[in-house]
Structures are given as C-alpha cells and as structure tokens.
Amino acid sequence: MNQMIRSIKQKIIKNLGTTSRHGRAETDELVPSRYALRVGEIEVLVISDGVLTPPSESMATNADPAVRSAWLDNMFLSRDAFDWALNEVVVRSGGQTILIDAGLGEEYPDFPRAGQWGQRLEAAGIDLGSVTDVVLTHMHFDHVGGLLVDGVKKRLRPDLRIHVAAAEVKFWASPDFSRTAMPPALADLARRASKQFLDEYHSHLQPFEDESKVAPGVVVRRTGGHTPGHSVVRLASGDDRLMFAGDAIFPVSFDHPEWHNGFEHDPEEATRVRLKLLRELVATGSWLVATHMPFPSIGRVAAAGELFRWVPAWWDY
Template structure:
C-alpha cells in the first residue's frame, strides 16, 4: 500500500500497466479494482478478487421462487444467475500488514474464471506478498483461502507469517456437514478438498483463537458462527473511527430480507440471527461496513428500515 494511496481518507483507484503505442498509459482494467480508506491511523485497502457467477437460488433457498424473483426484478437483477462480488481487504496497523481473506485462487473446475484475481491485483497495488505479516481468515470456504494455494504464493510469503482463524472453524472442516446447505453440484467436494489442503499446507502457521483475538493495534477478530461454526468478523478501530469486515455474515439481499437463507450457510437459522445482530450493531454505532460479497468496494453504513435494514453506500472520494 503506497503512501500516495494511503493519504486520502478515501481514494478510488484505477490500474494502469505500462504504456501503449502512443506513449500514453495503457489501461490494465477498465474499472477500478482497489479502493483505499483510512480508519484513524489504520490504512485499509479493499481489493476485488473478481466475481463469482452463481445461480440466484443461492440467495434464498427458503424463499418462494416467485418472491425471490420479485426481489430480483425490483433490484434490476437477472432471475437465473448473477455475478457475486468477491472482496478482500489489506490492513496496515503499525508495523503489521494484514491480509483479511485471500480470494478464490485458481478456478477449481467449477466454471468460475472471473474470480481469482487477487495476486496480480496485490502486485498492481504495490503490495508485496513478503510484506504481509498476518493473515486473518473469516472462514475456510475456498473463495476465502484459495489465493494462498496458488502456485508460488507460499514461497513468496514470510516464513514467520501468522494465520489467524477460529479453532472451531478448523475443527469443523475435519468432518464438515453440508446437510443444511443448498449448493450447486460439485461445490461441497471442492470446498472440502480445498479446506483440507489448506490446513495441511499451513498447519504450522495457524494461530487459533476461541472467541476473540487482537491481531494488531485496533484490529480484532471475533467469532460469530452461523455461516460456518468458526465464521468470524474483523473490527477495526482507531481515533474514534470504526469499520467492520463482516465476511459472509452479510449479503446484499440481507438488508431487505435478513431472514433469507443463503445456500452456503451451514447453519441457516444461526446465520440469520448473527446477520440481524450485526446489522443492528452497525446501525447503532454508525461504523462502516465492508463485506465479501457486497458490490465492490462495498464500503457502506447501515440504517434500520422497519423490520429490515437499508444499505447506505459511502460516496467515493476521488
């Protein structure tokens, strides 16, 4: 994270790569893929790992199809399949550089070719893998750990890298239960295999916690459960400012329909309870929210709207 990117309170960024034939900067991508914000003295950068094309039934497998279709129509979204954003966060607090989640990595033969962009986008943002002192994982689904399994990544990371994850999460993936999920074919096997490989490769660097752990000054990870038994959120606080990275506890549909069950939730009822609790907390405190699958860069506030909630995007500061 360069000082130029970290100075403004919020900074939208568009990537460039070398020069074109006329000597002008050549656009590497036509849309921004990173966005920086400051929380007091903590530097935060949200980086897009791309998008996951998934069936819309994943939004709410406990909702009537007609009701779900009506919500999609109201949101100007396609009824059959849509692109789920995939956001990752890099935090710098004091001398520590912390990667929160690691994206999908290589496409696990599930036709997800537009995700897995994190490693090259870290490079484009000037973030060296060797500078990362800590990794915090909200949970061990493959779209949160896969980037650490890309060829050459482990060798580029520090030997003393600390990977923080809830003990309950690692325990769950020893014999994961998919009986209450509703995923497309192939996903359970891919999730199970990726989690197993990750734990095997990084076992010696895992730093397990039970309920809560302070990773760095003003950076605290707390287990919520619900989405998975060890699912966790990360709270940032500095100089009276606060931001929560909620991982997969909050999806875009969860503001309007917090009781709808996402297909990847291993305990849907508990996930809904966690979601409502967190959204109420965010509405009460006024702190900013970032989540994995909210539209990039996902920085927003939460307001109460009757029995549901309202997503209030933060205006980009150029």
C-alpha cells in the first residue's frame, strides 16, 4: 500500500491552479482550473473549460424515471439539471505539444459557466503558437468550439496538424440526429459548429481510418458509438498508462453503463464501446480522464461485481 501511495505521488504533480505563467496569483478563480501529472516521461495537463448544466434526463434517456431519480438522489444531485464538467487535456511528448479537444468556445450564451478554455490555457502558460498537434475525440460543439473563437486560428502554427477520424469528417458533412435526444436548438448548434470548423480548418486535417500515432507514446484510436468517428487517446510511457475517453464514459456509467446519453448518435453501439473501455481500464489499471467526469477527472476504474467503481486519484498539494 505504501508503495502504491508513493507511486501515485510521483505521478501526480503539484496542482497548478493558482499560478499563472508570469507567477502572479489568479484571483478570479475560487477553485483550481488545471491539474498536472506525468505518465512516465509524458507531461499531461487537464484543463477545465468550465461547467455545462444539461437536463438530468439527458444522461439516461432510456432509464426508468423513478430509477434515474433515485440514482440522482443517492448522489445528492438535482433531479432537474446537473453540473456537467467540461475537461480538455494538453500533452507534451517528444518535443510536441498536443491539445486533446478544444472546449466550447465563447458564442453560446446558454452556457455562461463554460467556454473558458482559451483563457485557462493562457493562464497555464500554454502558448497557442507552440501547439504542434490537435486531437479531436469528435466534432460536437463542446469539443471544437475553442478553435472557432475569433483570433485563435491566427495564433496557431501554419503547419498545425489536426488528427480526427475520417469517419467523423464524413459524418459531419451530412449529420444524422435521428437517434439522439438533443433539443433542436443544440442539434442546429452542432451542425453550425462542425460546418464552420471544417470550412476553417480543412487544410490542417490529418484524417485516420482506425488508429494514428500522434507522438511518442500518444495514440488515437476510433471507437465509434457516441459519434461514428468518436475516438479515444491512449498514453503509454514506461509502465504508466492513461486513457482520455472523450464522451465514451460519463459519471453515471460506472453504476449504469447501459443508460444512453442523449448526445449519442448510436446509443447501442455507444453502450458496447463503454463496456469494452471500462473492462479494459479494470484489466490494465490505467488512469482515466474523460471529458465530462468531475474535474480533474483523474482516477482508475475497479470492478464492483458485474458493474464498476470510480476511484479518483488523491490530489497532491
């Protein structure tokens, strides 16, 4: 046990949430917005883009309402709406600086607590001009929006590489929302954001079919399910492993992996993907980070009978 605790402390670096790149205290935040760790020789920084607040039924569209309400009550969460974290990741490996997903952006007034990705990158000392690669788990508006903020593209390198599954690019050319439970306004927002992204960044795209090595120890692989080209990113260095699962795993997934999320374009396939990834995480002991797990979204997955248990990392401070 002591060896495990020492190992965790070696991998989890000091929380960086209250210091800017200029050494000044950030006084506009009541809680930290970024957290750093190492995966072997790979540097990882989890960035909070803020919080979304969707209706509670959106996390379990196929659930019995009474069972869903009981789960929410047991977790001390509102039956009407809940705080849904929005996390992105910065990875440094082999001289490359890689952004995994890009947050919500600033043009969505219905989500006033999110859209802080750009400011928080800057506060963490991440210069957009130093970014060599972007990896997109998928192209929903809360994953590409930060790249659409005015002035961002001008600050990025002209040789920037954006890694995204070819199936994702194909899907958003003519997206199908018939199997989602997204409100029409959000479906329209998703269409607009994906079209704008493809129009502005098409020359930077590095589409891949099933898998692509982005940097030493950094591999992105298509899973499908949530969207046809949804992908996860796996980091490996020495004996250490981390999976960024995008929107494949949610807070409710450990108790109810069978519950469908309202933003899933193929709910049955998304469930199969979710179960496969959860079983992999149990078997490997890999760290897990996911877009909508509570910040800083760093932990492991343990078996709990036929279900699963989330084991959050102990913060170092």
